[in-house]
Amino acid sequence: MIDSPLRVVLAEDSVILRDGLVELLTARGCTVVATCGTAPELLAAVGETRPDVAVVDIRMPPTHTDEGIRAAVELRSTVPEVGILVFSQYVETVWAARLLAGGAAGVGYLLKERVARTSEFVEALRRVAAGGTALDPEVVTRLMGGGRRSRVDALTPREREVLELMAQGHSNRAIAGRLVVSERAVEKHVAAVFTKFDLAADGGDNRRVKAVLTYLAESGS
Structure with missing residues (x-):
């Protein structure tokens, strides 16, 4: 795990919420x-400070649509060692799937209204910074198109092992090695x-992302 103090970059366009988060995180070490x-x-x-983790809101100026998560996807490709927690x-x-396309390691996506305690939020931050995953179950459900949770129990031990390595972001070649x-x-x-x-070919790599999300939903990661 990342030792304290955890170094955080906070991206939030609401000044009141941003200042409140700074106080809460500082109080938690x-x-x-x-x-x-x-x-x-x-x-x-992020480029200047290289933090352990960046907390990113999705909708930021100037259009307040998807600027934040677009930046998060860019950070995943340019500084993959920095954890990303979308809050x-x-x-x-669509953008969440792209964020997870390279694997779920070091990625989190939490919904503001569903975080009940500050301790849970900080724990998720530390997990993501250490290369783990923190996905709200509602996010997983939406990414899976509202479908039922996967049948991970039907997998063989080797298939489970391969899927776990996929969830960590490894390519087929790396898994083989x-x-x-x-x-x-x-x-x-x-x-x-x-x-x-039951993931049919869709002309892209979405099946890989959905398989990983299904695994995470079933395993409680």
């Missing part, structure tokens, strides 16, 4: 190294997971 009110400020702050009252499924099997064998296991999860 975290160090807020920068606060931002816009997506460009967020990108610059919003909205679920943006870790398990000391051929890449073709991994492809067969991945295809079996897709079949058991």
Whole structure:
């Protein structure tokens, strides 16, 4: 786990909420190294301070639509070592799927109205900063299209192992190396997971994201 103090960049356009979060996090032993009110400020702050984790609101100026989560996706590709915790009252499924496309490790997505205690929020921050995952069940449900939870129990031990490595963001080649099997064998296991999860081909890599989300929902990660 990340040792205290946890270094945090906070991106929230509401000054009142932002100041309140700074006080709460500081009281819990975290160090807020920068606060931002816009997506460009967020990108610059993370680049300059390289925090353990960035807390990002989805809707930020100037359009208040998806600037924040777009910036979060960019950060995942440019500074993957920085944890990203989306903290919003909205679920943006398309961009959330892109945020998780490279794996769920070091990613969180919590809904503001569903966080009951500050301790839970800080615990989620630390988990994400340490490479873990913190996804609100409602977010997972929405990303899965409202479908029922997966049949993870139907997977073989090897298929579960492959899926767990997928959730950590590993490619088929990397998984093959870790398990000391051929890449073709991994492809067969991945295809079996897709079949058991009833994930039809959609012309993109969304099946991989949905498989990971299903695993997380079932495992309680």
